[in-house]
Structures are given as C-alpha cells and as structure tokens.
C-alpha cells in the first residue's frame with residue numbers, strides 16, 4: 001500500500017499548482033488518468049482574467065463577475081479570488097510562464113491585456129491563443145523538477161475511502177483512495193489524510209463539447225458517492241463558438257476573436273446579435289449561445305459564422321496562430337473566410353461545494369478548480385475567470401490544510417484499509433453495451449438538457465437516466481473495472497445530478513433557461529444543493 005502526506009487527483013492548473021505548494025510541507029503524489037498534460041487547462045485559449053492595469057480595479061472585476069453570475073455569486077468569494085489574482089500571476093511568471101506583451105507608444109513594454117465578453121476592461125493575460133498550453137507546460141516542468149512530488153500518469157482514481165464507508169462509528173473523514181493503474185489493470189489502495197480533488201469538469205456528458213476526453217465528471221461523482229455536497233450542477237456553460245467541421249470535434253474558437261472585433265453572421269453574411277442584446281457579439285456567453293441556438297432553429301442552418309476577415313491578415317495570423325493553423329488545415333483560411341461555428345458544452349459552473357479554502361465539509365477532502373463550486377461563478381462564469389480560480393483556490397487550500405491538518409501535527413486515528421475486491425469478475429465481454437450507453441447519455445443530455453430546457457424534456461431525461469444507472473451499476477459489480485466502465489459510471493451519476501438540479505430550479509437564471517419558467521424568480525436566488533441521504 002502506498003502512503004503520502006498529500007494525494008492530488010488531477011494534473012491541470014489546479015492540481016499542479018497545489019502540488020507545487022504542498023511539496024514545501026510534505027511528500028505529494030499526483031495521480032492523473034492520462035498523460036500529465038491531458039487536461040482542460042492545456043486546451044484553454046483565451047487567457048487568465050486578472051486586474052493588472054491602472055485603468056482597471058478589483059471593484060470593476062468584482063462587479064463584472066457578479067453581473068455575469070446572475071445573482072448567485074458569493075461576493076465574499078468573488079472579492080477574495082479577484083484580489084488574490086495578481087500575486088498568483090506573479091508566481092506563474094516566476095516559474096517561467098510567459099504572457100504576451102506589447103510595445104508602448106512612449107517606449108517600453110507592458111502586458112498585452114485582451115478583452116472578452118462580459119469584461120468592462122481589458123484584463124485577460126494571454127500567451128497568443130494557447131495560454132493554457134503555456135501554463136500547463138511550465139507547471140508540469142516545475143512539478144517534474146520537484147523531488148518531493150511523484151507524478152503517476154495513467155492512474156485513474158476510482159473511489160474515495162471514507163471512515164463511513166469502512167463502517168467505523170467515528171468522525172467522517174477521507175482516509176484514502178482506490179486507484180486503477182491503467183497499464184496493469186490493478187487497483188491500488190493509497191492511504192492519505194489529505195486528498196485534493198482537482199479532476200476538472202464534465203463536458204463529455206454532452207454530445208458536443210469543447211472539452212478533451214478526460215472531462216467525465218469523475219471528481220463530482222466520487223465526492224457525491226463519498227457523501228459530500230454537490231451544488232449548482234444545472235449551470236452548464238455552453239461556449240457559443242465551437243468550430244463546426246466534421247473532422248474537428250471539440251475545437252473551440254476563443255471568445256477573444258469576438259473581443260478583437262469578430263462579427264457573428266448568418267449564412268447570408270448578416271449580423272444578428274444586435275437583435276438579441278445591445279452588447280452584440282460581446283454579450284455574455286449564455287446570451288450569445290442562446291441567440292445562435294435560436295438563429296439556427298429559425299433558419300434551419302446547421303451553424304452560424306464568425307467573421308474576422310475585416311482585420312488585417314497579419315494581425316489575425318499573429319494573434320490567433322493556433323486557430324489560424326487548425327482552420328487552414330481543414331481548408332478554411334480565416335483571414336479570408338468566415339469560420340463556421342456552433343455552441344457546445346464548455347464549463348461546469350457547479351461542482352463539489354467548498355468554502356473559500358477548498359474544504360468540502362468532509363474532513364481531509366478538498367476540491368479545487370473546475371470540479372469545485374466555490375461561489376465564484378454563480379449562475380454563469382465570466383470568461384477567463386476559471387484559470388484564475390484554479391490558481392487562487394489551490395493556494396488557499398494549501399494554506400488551510402497546513403493550518404488544520406499539518407503534516408507534522410497530531411495524526412488522526414489510523415484505520416486498516418481494505419484492499420480492492422474485484423472477486424472473480426471477468427472482463428467486460430459486452431463492450432458494445434458500454435459504448436452504446438455512453439452515446440445514449442451524451443445524446444439525451446444534448447437533446448433534453450441542453451441550452452434551452454423544458455420540464456417535460458428534463459423528466460424524460462431523468463427517467464432514461466434511472467434505467468441507464470441500473471444497467472451501469474450491474475456492469476460495475478459484475479465485471480472487472482476499466483477506464484471506460486468507470487467513466488461511464490461517473491457520467492451517468494453526473495448527468496443525473498445535472499438533471500435533478502435543473503428540475504429543482506423552476507425559473508430561468510444565468511445558464512439555466514427553461515421555456516416553462518422563462519422569468520427569473522427573485523425568491524429562488526439561492527444555490528441548488530444535493531447530497532446523498
């Protein structure tokens with residue numbers, strides 16, 4: 001049995017940042033289910049929102065975040081995250097993260113701050129249009145150079161081990177985690193009193209998503225099974241502009257394209273956003289996504305277009321090299337042709353409920369990054385606030401754990417941890433059923449629990465998911481586990497949490513829009529909280 005002072009699940013911005021900080025205090029293991037850099041973080045394009053210029057202020061960033069959050073942000077949390085930002089950005093720069101700069105007219109250089117939808121000022125630090133890749137690479141280099149951190153790739157967390165699950169009549173706390181070594185197929189028992197979930201979001205629960213394959217909601221599902229509270233899962237952000245091309249599933253065209261003047265047009269080249277919002281193409285994402293959805297339904301077109309051809313070709317190529325190259329590879333020259341785009345599931349605003357230190361309420365268990373619901377995003381995330389949240393919350397969690405669970409402090413009672421039992425379960429011979437169920441969940445979530453919802457569709461989704469849940473549970477108990485089966489099990493749990501949360505919110509607010517209750521109900525300005533009874 002392996003044992004570590006700290007166990008971190010996930011190697012995106014939140015997990016790696018936490019690991020680097022915790023390594024100053026003890027031995028850290030980072031378990032990640034694919035290669036180290038396989039994360040949503042590595043795919044982030046636009047950048048990190050942070051107040052870095054004299055023309056900006058914390059108050060303005062707080063205000064913009066609260067406006068986007070549609071009455072559900074926790075202002076205390078927003079203020080803390082926003083004002084911790086500059087210090088965390090400086091730390092990133094110290095480990096070698098390079099953000100773009102620009103020449104000043106009066107000589108010298110300054111950070112080239114981008115502007116995105118919902119932001120009243122230019123405040124998005126970026127590294128061309130591959131900001132996440134730059135951050136992920138530098139963090140991974142730092143982690144690999146740190147002798148007190150062990151990075152286990154191709155190791156997938158299966159379930160948390162809690163005193164409650166072990167049947168001890170004592171304080172509920174986490175004491176370890178089961179980890180599937182994907183190379184050998186063996187399940188290891190890992191002991192730790194400090195476990196940090198940094199497993200990211202759940203985009204893969206939807207048929208169309210901007211997220212990479214790792215985003216299957218594992219952390220939310222594990223925390224839920226362990227008895228933690230899950231909040232606001234109905235608020236799924238759909239990115240308005242995912243590239244629409246048969247060979248390019250999951251390629252996002254960053255909001256920054258609209259920030260730099262990109263226009264949203266229909267097939268005839270006519271702009272349509274002003275009809276929906278005076279802010280036009282720079283309205284918050286939910287409004288733009290719904291407007292595109294409405295235009296597509298009205299015109300019967302399968303996509304709309306994002307047009308940046310009026311900007312100088314050289315500027316477009318330099319500012320958006322990744323988008324330019326990717327589109328060109330598919331036969332679209334974005335300096336001369338509009339980009340075909342559709343909305344796609346992008347970001348999970350809800351998650352495992354935590355306080356301002358990442359504490360989940362279950363002793364020893366912390367959650368940071370997209371897996372968590374801190375109160376920063378409320379009913380809708382302001383663009384580029386999520387990388388910021390990952391950085392800030394990883395820092396705060398490290399400080400809090402050092403305070404309440406110091407590595408050299410009193411140890412909690414040690415319990416015998418049972419080895420994983422797979423019995424005589426045989427390999428899944430019905431792989432086709434797993435793939436069928438996986439597809440069915442993603443399609444039904446897209447069709448019934450998408451951008452525009454109704455009670456009837458949600459109820460239909462709920463009934464279908466109940467059946468799927470029984471089937472998947474049967475597989476889980478009867479067959480030897482695999483990553484596909486584990487991800488399917490987590491997807492069905494997370495899908496059900498989204499649907500139950502959506503059904504319990506009989507109003508429209510932020511990202512949750514239902515035709516049956518199109519108005520916002522001021523009496524419903526509270527979080528949706530779910531926990532296992």
Ligand SMILES: Cc1cc2nc3c(=O)[nH]c(=O)nc-3n(C[C@H](O)[C@H](O)[C@H](O)COP(=O)(O)OP(=O)(O)OC[C@H]3O[C@@H](n4cnc5c(N)ncnc54)[C@H](O)[C@@H]3O)c2cc1C
Pocket residue numbers: 009010011012013014015031032033034036037038039040041042043044045046047048049131132155156157158198199200201210211212214218219252346347368369370371383384385386387388390
């Ligand atoms: C295309 C795209 C563009 C984006 N652009 C921006 C942007 O410009 N600005 C911004 O602020 N945000 C952006 N976002 C959102 C942002 O990237 C994410 O919210 C953020 O990176 C999440 O970081 P994280 O550390 O919480 O999770 P992730 O970076 O997703 O990392 C999760 C990690 O957990 C691992 N993992 C998952 N399950 C398990 C398991 N069971 N066991 C072990 N490991 C597991 C994964 O393999 C991965 O390493 C974008 C997202 C996408 C998809």
